[in-house]
Every structure is written in C-alpha cells, then in structure tokens.
Amino acid sequence: MYNIVDGKIYSLTPIRREGLPGGGKIYSMKNKLFLTLTFIGLLAAVAFESAAQTQVLSTMEQTHPRLLLLKGEEKQLLQNIEKNPGWNKLHLAILTECDQLLDQPPVERIQIGKRLLDKSREALRRIFQLSYAYRTTGKVQYFKRAEKEMLAISAFEDWNPSHFLDVAEMTMALAIGYDWLYDPLSAESKSLIKRAIIEKGIEPSFENKYNGFLKAQHNWNQVCNAGMTFGALAIAEDEPALAEKVIQRSVKSIPLAIDHSYKPDGAYPEGFSYWGYGTSFNVLFNSAMEKAIGTDFGLSELPGYLKTAGFMQHIVGPTGLAYNWGDSGLKEGLTPAMFWFASKTDDPTLLWSQMEHLENASSRLVSNRILPAALIWGAHYQSSKVKAPKELLWTGQGPSPVAYMRTSWTDPDAIFVGFKTGSPSVNHAHMDVGSFVVDAQGERWAMDFGSQGYNSLESKGVDLWNRSQNSQRWEVFRYNNMAHNTLTFNDSLQRVKGYAKIDGVSSKASNLFAISDLSDLYTGQVQSAKRGVAIVNKKAVKIQDEITTGAKAAGLRWNMLTAAEAKIVNNHTIELTQNGKKMFLRFDANHPIELQTWSTKPTHSYDAENPGTIFVGFTTTVPAQSTLQVSAVLSEKIVKTTKASLADWK
Incomplete structure (x- = not known):
C-alpha cells in the first residue's frame, strides 16, 4: 500500500x-x-x-498485457458478454469494424491547422479495437493490421508536440497495442514501437515548452498525464527509471485537475463534451494504474471525483440531448467511463441511460475510440438489473455550478430543465451565466448553440483563446450573452471575471427549483440581478428574474433560443410550434415589456450558420432606482403561477 x-x-x-x-x-x-x-x-x-x-x-505486473485487461482475463470477459445480448451486439460490432479496417491504409500524418489530433484519435480507435479483436478471437489478421498501423505511426517524424494532446493520444494508442500484442510482436517491431513511445511520446513531455499540461487544471492535464502513464507502464520493465519518473510526475500533477474539476460535488467546469474527454482519460489512468500496479494511490477518492458520474447522468434530458453549454456537443452515445464509476461506487442506477444506448447499439458506436473499455468495465452488468435513478434534481457547485431537474426518468415526454451559472473565465466557457435549456413533450424548446469548430475560427485569425474582457473571443456570435438564454443590459457583455453560484434549491417533486444571484456578472450595469428556474407542479417551467437598478436606468434584453416556429400571440404570450407540438411562453412583469423575436443570422464571416433557429423574448427599460420582477412560464397550456419574490420561493 x-x-x-x-x-x-x-x-x-x-x-x-x-x-x-x-x-x-x-x-x-x-x-x-x-x-x-x-x-x-x-x-x-x-x-x-x-x-x-x-x-x-516491484508491484507491477511483470507480464504483458498489463494495461486495463490482464493476461487471461479475456475468458471471463467473453463469458460476461455471452450472457447479455446488448454486450454481445457491441462485441460483434467491434469485430465487424475491425474486418472493415483490414484493407484500409494506416493513418497518415496530415495536420489540420495546429492539430494532428484527429489522426491521433483515429489511431487510438483503430489500435484499441484491433487489439481487442485479436485478444478476444486470437485471429492473426487483427494482430497484423494493428501492427501495420503501429509501425506506420512509429515512423512519423513526430506526433506534433506543440499541441501535446496529439502526442498523448498517440502514445496511449501505441502503448495499448504494444502491451496487448506484446507476445506476437517481433523483436524488431517491439524495438521500433518502444523507441517511438519513448522518443516521440514520453521524452518531449519533459521539455518545458511542451509540458504546460503538468500545471493545468483542465482536461489537458488529465489527457496528457494519462497518455504518458500508459506509455510508461507499457515499457516499464525495459526503462524502469523513466517509467518511475513519469508515474511520480503524474501522481503529483493529476490532483491539480481533480481538485479544480470535481470539488466539491462533481460538477465538471468544462461541460458535457469535455467531461467525456477529460474524465474518460482520467478514468483510463485510474484503471490502468489499478490493474498494472495495484493502486491509483487514492486519486479516485479525492473530493468530488466519484460524485461526477451524477453530473454526466443528469446533464442529458429525456430527448437524449445533453445541456450543451460551453464548447460542447449535444450527444455522445455510450460513455465507457460511466461503467467504471458504477462499479467503483456500486451504483448501477448510473447506467440507466447507458443501457438504453447499449440495447440500441448500432454501428455508430464503433466511432468511440475507447469503446473496448466499456466492455472491460461494464460487461458484467445486465440491462434488466439496472433501475432508474430516484433523484429528480442534481446540483453541483465549483467553477461552473449547475442544476438539472426533471419530472421523470421513464416518461419520454417528461419535462427537463438545465440551469447553468459560473463564470465566462472558466476554460471553454461562454458568456452563458444564468442560461437554461428545456425539454418537454419529447422536444427541446429552449436550446443552446454549443460549440463552433475551433479551426473554422483559428484559420480566420480569431483570437479565440484569449478570455480577457475585450477579447475577440466574445465577438464570436455563439460565445457572448446575446446568443444565450440569459440577460443582456445596455447591449453589454457579461463580466468575464464575474461569478455566480447556485444559491438555493428545492428537490420536492412538485416544486423543483434553483436560484442564483447573477449580480457579479453585471457589475456597473445594474445593482442586482437574480434568477430562479423551476418546474412547477410537474406541468410548467418558470423562469423568474428580479432586476434592481441604481442611479441609472438599464435597457434589458431577455433572450431564449429555440428551433420552434414562434408567433407573438399578444403582448404577453408567444406561441411555439415544433414537429406538430405546441408550447406557450407567457410573460408577467411589473413594468411594461415588449415581446420580440430576433434572427440568429451571424454577424461575421467567420461565424457558423445557425439555420432553423430563432431568438424569442422581450426588451424593456428598467427605470432608475427600481426593481423589475418578471416571470416567463413555458407550458403546454397557458397557466398562471403564483406571484412571489425569489426570497419567498420555498
């Protein structure tokens, strides 16, 4: 120990x-x-x-394979797979994909902008799945195809260390192949692959110009340390001093990311897609260490880490779409890391949505580059024994506090609301503090644009990664508060250094809500701004804002993005229609407001197009030294809710 x-x-x-x-x-x-x-x-x-x-x-497994799945464990894995049709379908999908890879040429070193990352990811996907296919079938054609891929990658001039994520994933790819295929690899192939792991993977990580990830608090830390550790464990018996140095370094570095990313209760600050990236690689690190040397040195027990599976589970609504705030996508499909968390916490309810993906397994799942890990960590779970979660509300604080609430886990027409606070200063964050999404009747009514491809902006010279208040980043259409479901005063940006947390919640099924004081985001614009988001009586979503001005009046734009067709019915109601379904957005305010719709046509040539979407909401001027209380109720039928200040929400 x-x-x-x-x-x-x-x-x-x-x-x-x-x-x-x-x-x-x-x-x-x-x-x-x-x-x-x-x-x-x-x-x-x-x-x-x-x-x-x-x-x-000395505690390390002295034989190969030692990463994730030890020698001889294939037998139990295959027995587990045979017991469950879903897992067997996934297993066969991997084999079918590997059959299709047999005649494809290896990946080439083709860089897109400053990244080689898509090639590194494809290499990891291919080598992981081909190695899995060989280990579970013993068919030599899978081994030979994986070896061909590995030798081609080993011959690259480098793995693009200036963008070290590329190196990390490439190193992990070769480490898995080297370790899992160690016995059939020739001495010459072993030598070439091992040299590449060391010279193109591990050694550049000790150069200061490349190893900024060691002090990072975000996904780079997790991904890069995981990649280097896989490489170190794969070649450890031949290079024990180097391997030990890498392991010691990773164990010291990774807590920086865990502390920032999960403390206190598991809310991941970079959102849905980056949870899928950073956390998955962190879990790969944990699992590899536990298998190879018997311990992850307690890193998985650091505050908030094991709770983060709840963040990932609750962020997806009944539509199957995630709340894609920040630089995130809408869907990910099967998430292998969730099976590791379920086993680690002995909580199979974490797999409720995952089992649905498994039962509907399609060929698309093989695009997941760490897919074999799902079988390693989860094949002992049977769909029939996984029950729905009981909690209808999940909240987490940290750099990007969130609240997710729903009326049911089993009703496809259930209401789901995601509410996000935090700060634009967080890595991959937008000016979306106070924003929300809404699902109901199997449709998403209030939505978020999510990310725009980085290279589409970088290639046009956009200063994308500067998060200062006056950065060009905030001129990108999808990134500023005017394009999110939040508040804008006097056409001004949210304050980058501002921060808001979840200040109050209710988990009562008939009165789910979360409240946040957003004032710090609008310093100098208004005296205070508070927002509450609720699901009332399981029938309606209520967004209530309370704005207090100081010595100056403030122009206000209240914004909601939707893919529905919108029609202003009267001076307080907007009708939304989508796929033959209808919702009403009704406003009640103690000051006059003017309902409006706005185009989502972008403002710059570098902005992504936003077809089929529209902004709805209102504008008003809040007089000086006054308070605006306004509620917006989104429901299938027009309903009125009780008027109460946020201080009286109970």
Whole structure:
C-alpha cells in the first residue's frame, strides 16, 4: 500500500534499510507522514524515497498485457458478454469494424491547422479495437493490421508536440497495442514501437515548452498525464527509471485537475463534451494504474471525483440531448467511463441511460475510440438489473455550478430543465451565466448553440483563446450573452471575471427549483440581478428574474433560443410550434415589456450558420432606482403561477 506526500509516493508499510545508522525506519500513515528525524534520519528518508520508487514498480505486473485487461482475463470477459445480448451486439460490432479496417491504409500524418489530433484519435480507435479483436478471437489478421498501423505511426517524424494532446493520444494508442500484442510482436517491431513511445511520446513531455499540461487544471492535464502513464507502464520493465519518473510526475500533477474539476460535488467546469474527454482519460489512468500496479494511490477518492458520474447522468434530458453549454456537443452515445464509476461506487442506477444506448447499439458506436473499455468495465452488468435513478434534481457547485431537474426518468415526454451559472473565465466557457435549456413533450424548446469548430475560427485569425474582457473571443456570435438564454443590459457583455453560484434549491417533486444571484456578472450595469428556474407542479417551467437598478436606468434584453416556429400571440404570450407540438411562453412583469423575436443570422464571416433557429423574448427599460420582477412560464397550456419574490420561493 502507498500514500502520497507532497506529490511523492511512499509505502504505508515500514521499511527497514539495512546498513543505515539507526536502522533507517521510516513510517508513512494514511493521512500524515510522521517522521522523527535527526540529521542521520534525514539521510535515511532520502534513501527511502529511492526505495519506495523501486517498490512501486516491484508491484507491477511483470507480464504483458498489463494495461486495463490482464493476461487471461479475456475468458471471463467473453463469458460476461455471452450472457447479455446488448454486450454481445457491441462485441460483434467491434469485430465487424475491425474486418472493415483490414484493407484500409494506416493513418497518415496530415495536420489540420495546429492539430494532428484527429489522426491521433483515429489511431487510438483503430489500435484499441484491433487489439481487442485479436485478444478476444486470437485471429492473426487483427494482430497484423494493428501492427501495420503501429509501425506506420512509429515512423512519423513526430506526433506534433506543440499541441501535446496529439502526442498523448498517440502514445496511449501505441502503448495499448504494444502491451496487448506484446507476445506476437517481433523483436524488431517491439524495438521500433518502444523507441517511438519513448522518443516521440514520453521524452518531449519533459521539455518545458511542451509540458504546460503538468500545471493545468483542465482536461489537458488529465489527457496528457494519462497518455504518458500508459506509455510508461507499457515499457516499464525495459526503462524502469523513466517509467518511475513519469508515474511520480503524474501522481503529483493529476490532483491539480481533480481538485479544480470535481470539488466539491462533481460538477465538471468544462461541460458535457469535455467531461467525456477529460474524465474518460482520467478514468483510463485510474484503471490502468489499478490493474498494472495495484493502486491509483487514492486519486479516485479525492473530493468530488466519484460524485461526477451524477453530473454526466443528469446533464442529458429525456430527448437524449445533453445541456450543451460551453464548447460542447449535444450527444455522445455510450460513455465507457460511466461503467467504471458504477462499479467503483456500486451504483448501477448510473447506467440507466447507458443501457438504453447499449440495447440500441448500432454501428455508430464503433466511432468511440475507447469503446473496448466499456466492455472491460461494464460487461458484467445486465440491462434488466439496472433501475432508474430516484433523484429528480442534481446540483453541483465549483467553477461552473449547475442544476438539472426533471419530472421523470421513464416518461419520454417528461419535462427537463438545465440551469447553468459560473463564470465566462472558466476554460471553454461562454458568456452563458444564468442560461437554461428545456425539454418537454419529447422536444427541446429552449436550446443552446454549443460549440463552433475551433479551426473554422483559428484559420480566420480569431483570437479565440484569449478570455480577457475585450477579447475577440466574445465577438464570436455563439460565445457572448446575446446568443444565450440569459440577460443582456445596455447591449453589454457579461463580466468575464464575474461569478455566480447556485444559491438555493428545492428537490420536492412538485416544486423543483434553483436560484442564483447573477449580480457579479453585471457589475456597473445594474445593482442586482437574480434568477430562479423551476418546474412547477410537474406541468410548467418558470423562469423568474428580479432586476434592481441604481442611479441609472438599464435597457434589458431577455433572450431564449429555440428551433420552434414562434408567433407573438399578444403582448404577453408567444406561441411555439415544433414537429406538430405546441408550447406557450407567457410573460408577467411589473413594468411594461415588449415581446420580440430576433434572427440568429451571424454577424461575421467567420461565424457558423445557425439555420432553423430563432431568438424569442422581450426588451424593456428598467427605470432608475427600481426593481423589475418578471416571470416567463413555458407550458403546454397557458397557466398562471403564483406571484412571489425569489426570497419567498420555498
């Protein structure tokens, strides 16, 4: 057993170093390292650190494969797959895909803008699935095709270390192939692949111009450390000092991302798609370490980490669409990491939506580059034994606090509301603080544009990654508050350094709600701005805003993005129609408002088109030294809700 102190790995078992004065006894406890040291004892501690490093590798599986699925574990995996039609269908889909790969040429080193990432990802997808196919069938054609891919990649001039995610995924790809196919690989192939892992993967990670990920608090940390650790574990018996150095470094670095990304309760600050990226690679790291050396050094038990599966589960509505705030997409399909979390927490309800993906497994699932991990972590689960979650509300704080609420997990027409706060300063964030989405009747009525392809902006010279207040980033149509379901005052931007959290919630099924004070986002524009979002009596969604002005009046635009056809019915109601279904958006305010619709036609040549969408809402001027209280109720039939200030919501 081990403990981590100041980023270094220590044994929890006392070790006696012969030949050192005083016996050199060093003890490491679970929470603190208690040392009573004289000057001679300090020398013993230095010697112990070296010994502990050696002992870490001494616990490593000495045979290949050692990553994720140990030698001989294929038998139990195949038995699990045979017991469940869904898993068997997925298994066969991988084999079919590998059959189609047999005659395809290996990936080429073709860079798009500053990235080689799509090639790295395709390499990982191919090698992982081909290696899986070989291990579960023993058919030599899968091995030969994987070897061909690996040798081609090994021959690349480099893996584009200037964008180190590319290197990380390429290293992981070769590490899995090298480890899983170790026995049939020739000595020459092993030498070429191992050299590539070291020289094009691991060694560049020690150059300061490339290893900024070590101090990052976001997905780069997780992905890059995972890739380097896979590479290190794959070649550890031949390069023990290098492997140990990489492992020690990763164990010290990854907590920076875990602390920022999951503390206190699992809300992932970069949103849906980047949860699928950063967290999946973090889980691959955890799983590889546990399998290869018997421990992840307690990293999976850091605050908030095991709770984050709830964030991923609750972020998807009954339409099957995620709340795609920030730089996110709408769908991901089967998410292998969820099966690891379910096993780790002994909570199969986390798989409620995943089992639906499994039962409807299609050939599209093979596009997931870590798909074999889903079978490794989840094939022992049977769909019939996975029950629906009970919680209808999930909230999380952190850099990007969120609240997700719904009326049912089993009704496809259930109401779902996602509510997002936080700050535009967070990595991959937009000016969307206070924004929301709504599902009802099997349709998404209030939506979010989500991301725009980075290269489409970077190639036009857009200063995309500068998050200062006056950055060109906020001129991108989809990124600023005018394009999100939130508030805009005097045509001004939200304050980049502003921050809002979830200030109050109700989990009562008949009165689900979340409240946030958004004032910090609008400093200098209004005195205060508060928003509450609720599902009332399981029938209607209510968005209530309370705006207080100071010495100056404030022009207000209240905005909601929708793909529905919109018709202003009267001075307080907008009718929305979509796929033969209808919803009404009714406003009640204590000041005059003017209902409006706006085009979503972009303003710059570099902006993505937004066909089939429209903004609906209202404008008004809030007089100086006054408070506007306005509620918007979205429902299938026009309903009136009780008038109460947010302070009185209970």
